[in-house]
Amino acid sequence: MTWKKTFGLAAVLVVVVVTISSVRYFLLARQTDQSPETMSAMNLMRIAGAKAEPTVTRSAVGGHIDTNALLPYLLGERMPVCGRGGRYAIGAIDEEPRCTVHGTFEDIRRAKRRELLRRTMCWWLPR
Numbered sequence: 001m002t003w004k005k006t007f008g009l010a011a012v013l014v015v016v017v018v019t020i021s022s023v024r025y026f027l028l029a030r031q032t033d034q035s036p037e038t039m040s041a042m043n044l045m046r047i048a049g050a051k052a053e054p055t056v057t058r059s060a061v062g063g064h065i066d067t068n069a070l071l072p073y074l075l076g077e078r079m080p081v082c083g084r085g086g087r088y089a090i091g092a093i094d095e096e097p098r099c100t101v102h103g104t105f106e107d108i109r110r111a112k113r114r115e116l117l118r119r120t121m122c123w124w125l126p127r
């Protein structure tokens, strides 16, 4: 095999791997994800949204929010439940709400991104 043929073969191989990875990335990214992690992230967003309600922020004493003030702004007027048994800490007014199992919304987002990249780039590895 000549050097040119070897190089051509390697180039084709690279194109094939990049194409498969790209297609996988977009297919995986488009999937509707209802995993407990994603649900927990959505719950944290709901809690953060409820915390931002003017009535709730006004009722906060020394930066601390009363759970009862928050409930009217949550679905079914109750605290959401984490699918992995975590409990949600509302946190002070200037803090992000967090799940005892999953952490903050940002923690879940980062973990999800890592998982998506791992599944995209290392598709030959077993799960």
Ligand SMILES: [Zn+2]
Residues within 6 Å of the ligand: 036, 040, 082, 083, 084, 086, 099, 100, 101, 102, 103
């Ligand atoms: Zn959780």
